[in-house]
Amino acid sequence: xxxxxxxxxxxxxxxxxxxxxxxxxxxxxxxxxxxxxxxxxxxxxxxxxxxxxxxxxxxxxxxxxxxxxxxxxxxxxxxxxxxxxxxxxxxxxxxxxxxxxxxxxxxxxxxxxxxxxxxxxxxxxxxxxxxxxxxxxxxxxxxxxxxxxxxxxxxxxxxxxxxxxxxxxxxxxxxxxxxxxxxxxxxxxxxxxxxx
Amino acid sequence: xxxxxxxxxxxxxxxxxxxxxxxxxxxxxxxxxxxxxxxxxxxxxxxxxxxxxxxxxxxxxxxxxxxxxxxxxxxxxxxxxxxxxxxxxxxxxxxxxxxxxxxxxxxxxxxxxxxxxxxxxxxxxxxxxxxxxxxxxxxxxxxxxxxxxxxxxxxxxxxxxxxxxxxxxxxxxxxxxxxxxxxxxxxxxxxxxxxxxxxxxxxxxxxxxxxxxxxxxxxxxxxxxxxxxxxxxxxxxxxxxxxxxxxxxxxxxxxxxxxxxxxxx
Numbered sequence: 001x002x003x004x005x006x007x008x009x010x011x012x013x014x015x016x017x018x019x020x021x022x023x024x025x026x027x028x029x030x031x032x033x034x035x036x037x038x039x040x041x042x043x044x045x046x047x048x049x050x051x052x053x054x055x056x057x058x059x060x061x062x063x064x065x066x067x068x069x070x071x072x073x074x075x076x077x078x079x080x081x082x083x084x085x086x087x088x089x090x091x092x093x094x095x096x097x098x099x100x101x102x103x104x105x106x107x108x109x110x111x112x113x114x115x116x117x118x119x120x121x122x123x124x125x126x127x128x129x130x131x132x133x134x135x136x137x138x139x140x141x142x143x144x145x146x147x148x149x150x151x152x153x154x155x156x157x158x159x160x161x162x163x164x165x166x167x168x169x170x171x172x173x174x175x176x177x178x179x180x181x182x183x184x185x186x187x188x189x190x191x192x193x194x195x196x
Numbered sequence: 197x198x199x200x201x202x203x204x205x206x207x208x209x210x211x212x213x214x215x216x217x218x219x220x221x222x223x224x225x226x227x228x229x230x231x232x233x234x235x236x237x238x239x240x241x242x243x244x245x246x247x248x249x250x251x252x253x254x255x256x257x258x259x260x261x262x263x264x265x266x267x268x269x270x271x272x273x274x275x276x277x278x279x280x281x282x283x284x285x286x287x288x289x290x291x292x293x294x295x296x297x298x299x300x301x302x303x304x305x306x307x308x309x310x311x312x313x314x315x316x317x318x319x320x321x322x323x324x325x326x327x328x329x330x331x332x333x334x335x336x337x338x339x340x341x342x343x344x345x346x347x348x349x350x351x352x353x354x355x356x357x358x359x360x361x362x363x364x365x366x367x368x369x370x371x372x373x374x375x376x377x378x379x380x381x382x383x384x385x386x387x388x389x390x391x392x393x394x395x396x397x398x399x400x401x402x403x404x405x406x407x408x409x410x411x412x413x414x415x416x417x418x419x420x421x422x423x424x425x426x427x428x429x430x431x432x433x434x435x436x437x438x439x440x441x442x443x444x445x446x447x448x449x450x451x452x453x454x455x456x457x458x459x460x461x
Binding site for chain 1: 197198199200201236241242263266267270271272289290291292294316317318319320368369396397398399400422423452453455
């Protein structure tokens with residue numbers, strides 16, 4: 001199994017790598033388009049801002065290569081938001097791999113960012129999470145609205161998509177690498193997933 | 197529903213976990229990694245590591261333990277102490293820390309907060325505030341360099357004003373350490389936490405004073421904090437994290453259950 005983490009030069013690359021290694025897989029962190037193309041699994045991590053992350057991907061000429069992948073791809077946190085068509089954060093066009101939009105979480109009087117452990121309500125066809133109301137670790141101020149690409153939702157002032165999917169592209173708004181056993185199980189299923 | 201967080205805090209000095217009373221007289225508790233793993237496995241929602249010597253000594257200490265912790269545990273953790281530049285912050289984050297907490301260096305150079313937020317994002321920038329209740333003036337004062345008794349002193353800021361300042365500069369979370377309460381296990385400073393909660397639009401973590409299970413329940417119910425940090429009660433096994441969570445759940449406070457009960461593969 002050839003697992004690649006796309007080097008987005010963001011802060012949480014290391015914890016994603018360690019999480020995959022704890023499952024017994026070796027990991028390559030790279031921004032080389034050929035190596036990303038050749039991978040069996042691609043993970044797109046991200047923290048920071050959507051505009052900065054998109055600039056990095058453009059500078060590294062990774063936008064088109066990332067758009068052409070056919071193996072399972074998992075975007076984490078900002079990495080998930082980058083899979084959508086557009087983010088309100090910096091009013092930036094994203095990779096448009098999942099036709100959803102990323103918006104600022106509504107100010108409902110709750111503290112923001114949405115930070116901490118919250119529950120997931122997965123859809124019946126979610127191949128990565130089993131069981132309702134598992135807790136996962138979130139840190140974000142922007143979120144994707146619930147639509148037909150949502151495969152899990154969560155509630156914080158409003159309901160938002162905590163996981164999305166279109167074809168081989170998956171996104172998780174929370175951090176599976178920091179979500180205890182639930183996150184481990186999700187990553188394991190992603191790595192063992194067989195797409196039909 | 198978002199769970200309230202129970203956060204063991206490990207004060208680190210020279211690679212070992214220590215604990216003092218009212219920030220003084222530190223005693224060694226044990227090695228970092230076994231303690232971190234034990235807490236992660238027994239239900240901690242997050243860990244905070246305070247390198248209590250770093251700011252006061254003006255030196256950069258060996259932080260290779262950060263990477264060892266990141267490699268082993270599967271819950272988020274924050275590193276605090278001595279981080280005073282983008283380079284320092286970058287090192288901690290690239291070793292696998294999820295958040296960095298800034299205290300004295302932010303008081304010396306408030307612009308550091310903006311720089312770090314721009315560079316790494318609001319989500320990983322925590323501001324620690326050491327707040328002391330001055331009985332004579334009746335005011336809450338921000339102190340700095342509290343890791344070293346000889347250098348610890350009052351800053352020019354009142355706590356409420358400094359809180360507003362750091363939030364306006366982009367802080368993603370606040371850890372409010374109520375110094376009068378620290379290490380004496382008489383309960384969190386509910387009056388102060390409640391007063392500041394009203395002015396804190398970002399997550400607020402209570403620190404200083406936990407001595408009984410009920411203290412956690414009080415902090416969540418009376419002061420509406422997002423998390424409660426504690427050190428000595430867990431280090432000394434006065435009670436366990438699961439005891440705290442059971443009491444919270446019994447009081448209808450949202451908690452993340454201990455993971456053995458959760459989904460496994």
